[in-house]
Amino acid sequence: MAQILAPSVQWQLRTKQTSMSASSITSKMWSSLLLKQSSKVAVKSSAKFRVLALKSDGSTINRMEDLLNLDVTPYTDKIIAEYIWIGGSGIDLRSKSRTISKPVEHPSELPKWNYDGSSTGQAPGEDSEVILYPQAIFKDPFRGGNNILVICDTYTPAGEPIPTNKRHRAAEIFSNxxxxxxxxxxxxxxxxxxxxxxxxxxxxxxxxxxxxxxxxxxxxxxxxxxxxxxxxxxxxxxxxxxxxxxxxxxxxxxxxxxxxxxxxxxxxxxxxxxxxxxxxxxxxxxxxxxxxxxxxxxxxxxxxxxxxxxxxxxxxxxxxxxxxxxxxxxxxxxxxxxxxxxxxxxxxxxxxxxxxxxxxxxxxxxxxxxxxxxxxxxxxxxxxxxxxxxxxxxxxxxxxxxxxxxxxxxxxxxxxxxxxxxxxxxxxxxxx
Incomplete structure (x- = not known):
């Protein structure tokens, strides 16, 4: 289980000396393989949550943290958008991710998406598709970079708001x-x-x-x-x-x-x-x-x-x-x-x-x-x-x-x- 500590600009891992064996790899070797970059590219790290990594049975440091915090912006224009919506209880939050070809500034630039409403208590199994309409975007503090969180509301394929979509009615009132x-x-x-x-x-x-x-x-x-x-x-x-x-x-x-x-x-x-x-x-x-x-x-x-x-x-x-x-x-x-x-x-x-x-x-x-x-x-x-x-x-x-x-x-x-x-x-x- 990872433990959240205070936000920090620099990532630090608590390492421990381990002996070399055919089945293990040192921290220095792993970092070299994982984080090696061209000298022409300078990668700036952004403030993120620091996590204490767990150790495996062989006392080798778990390197999932390095993967979670790779900064991909020097290598691709693609971003990750986390689509978020409210589930069938009216209070439970659901989300899933998709790759977007480039950074966006407004929800209108994002595609609509769909999900299985029968698994969230919002549609029957025989007609389970619910459509997500992007409505608001926020910077993603977990992935950093240009990645975003997307607040969505929910509609039938015909474009009608489903019963748990309370945002639609609110938007009508606020547009009066x-x-x-x-x-x-x-x-x-x-x-x-x-x-x-x-x-x-x-x-x-x-x-x-x-x-x-x-x-x-x-x-x-x-x-x-x-x-x-x-x-x-x-x-x-x-x-x-x-x-x-x-x-x-x-x-x-x-x-x-x-x-x-x-x-x-x-x-x-x-x-x-x-x-x-x-x-x-x-x-x-x-x-x-x-x-x-x-x-x-x-x-x-x-x-x-x-x-x-x-x-x-x-x-x-x-x-x-x-x-x-x-x-x-x-x-x-x-x-x-x-x-x-x-x-x-x-x-x-x-x-x-x-x-x-x-x-x-x-x-x-x-x-x-x-x-x-x-x-x-x-x-x-x-x-x-x-x-x-x-x-x-x-x-x-x-x-x-x-x-x-x-x-x-x-x-x-x-x-x-x-x-x-x-x-x-x-x-x-x-x-x-």
Whole structure:
């Protein structure tokens, strides 16, 4: 099993002197054969994750690392594109690779592709072909060079979006002129939990037992308080390398739980960036031998759940008089509370209990600086009379395409009846 260490520009292997035999080859000889290059070609190494190589039974260093990190750009224009899509559960990520003849700058330059939808729960066996449409590209932090990660959505051969393709509907909402003119911004706080691979128990916890109660772990420092920092840091740098608009990271309230933030992102870009960041996190935990879960309540009892708080603003909210616009948006959100809750993630009822910095799933509420409400408004927003709102209801496993587009639809396109609006305003003490 390979272990991820800190990113490093130079690759270093820990070697050990071994005796020569007919069945073994020295490190120097292997490197000479594998990495010999023309003196006319200068190969520049890029920052990558450093991996400790395992040793074979014969104490010969495993050279897979050298092969994984060969820089092929001096020898070919071809690149590797990793096509990524969402599987049948609506939360599982799938991917496969193909060779592209030259570097690309826009998804429109990439060919459509297909996969076996019957193996992902997205098509019947007798008509299993699902078509991948490239929609967004990011630099590949695992392969480096000109290689790319490609976020795709999914269609039938006839060109119809399949039921699990939530991006298609989101793109329609974000292309509406009313929405475009308001330039919706999103800042998404993705929480996640790291589990030990064999026991599915949080990283750093005693197997079958519990650590000390919550308190010292949030943004904590130290071997007895922070578990998985290397994974969080590796993910942070990989996202920056990829071009994801990641804006920060921190340890969370429950030990073994972390958070990172993406944004501000505009429109459909928010969903693309979150899905790509999740893919990168899955790949890093795969390499580290740690299990990633986005379950909104991974441990029952007096432990915080995992959410995906979504900060949202429009152009009108960010301008003078924006606080009144925010209150009108809150009113609309209150009237569609059930529609939002039903789309905000599987198992969210186990998290939204009214405890552990959450509101009850059955009751809509809002407040200034109150993390126990459905919608929180910051003190600065209240003071300045403009800014943003935070929707604290989405679960960690929510689909960002659904959540971001639903917020835009409810606050910019949907109009309640005058009677419902008046009743909601009175109930929430909102004057709009």
């Amino acid at each position: 002129k009313k929405v475009v003119d308001e330039i919706p911004w999103y800042g998404i706080e993705q929480e996640y939990t790291l589990l030990q691979t064999n026991v599915k128990w949080p990283l750093g916890w005693p197997v079958g037992a519990y650590p000390g109660p919550q308190g010292p772990y949030y943004c904590g420092v130290g071997a007895d308080k922070s578990f998985g920092r290397d994974i969080s840091d590796a993910h942070y740098k990989a996202c920056l390398y990829a071009g994801i608009n990641i804006s920060g990271t921190n340890g969370e309230v429950m030990p073994g739980q972390w958070e990172y933030q993406v944004g501000p992102s505009v429109g459909i870009e928010a969903g693309d960036h979150i899905w790509c960041s999740r893919y990168i996190l899955e790949r890093i935990t795969e390499q580290a031998g740690v299990v990633l879960t986005l379950d909104p309540k991974p441990i029952e009892g007096d432990w915080n759940g995992a959410g995906c708080h979504t900060n949202y603003s429009t152009k009108s909210m960010r301008e003078e008089g924006g606080f009144d616009v925010i209150k009108k948006a809150i009113l609309n959100l209150s009237l569609r509370h059930n529609e939002h809750i039903s789309a905000y993630g599987e198992g969210n009822e186990r998290r939204l209990t009214g405890k552990h910095e959450t509101a009850s799933i059955n009751t809509f509420s809002w407040g200034v600086a109150n993390r126990g409400c459905s919608i929180r408004v910051g003190r600065d927003t209240e003071k300045q009379g403009k800014g943003y709102l935070e929707d604290r209801r989405p679960a960690s496993n929510m689909d960002p395409y659904i959540v971001t587009s639903l917020l835009a639809e409810t606050t910019l396109l949907w109009e309640p009846t005058l009677e419902a609006e008046a009743l909601a305003a009175q109930k929430l003490s909102l004057k709009v």
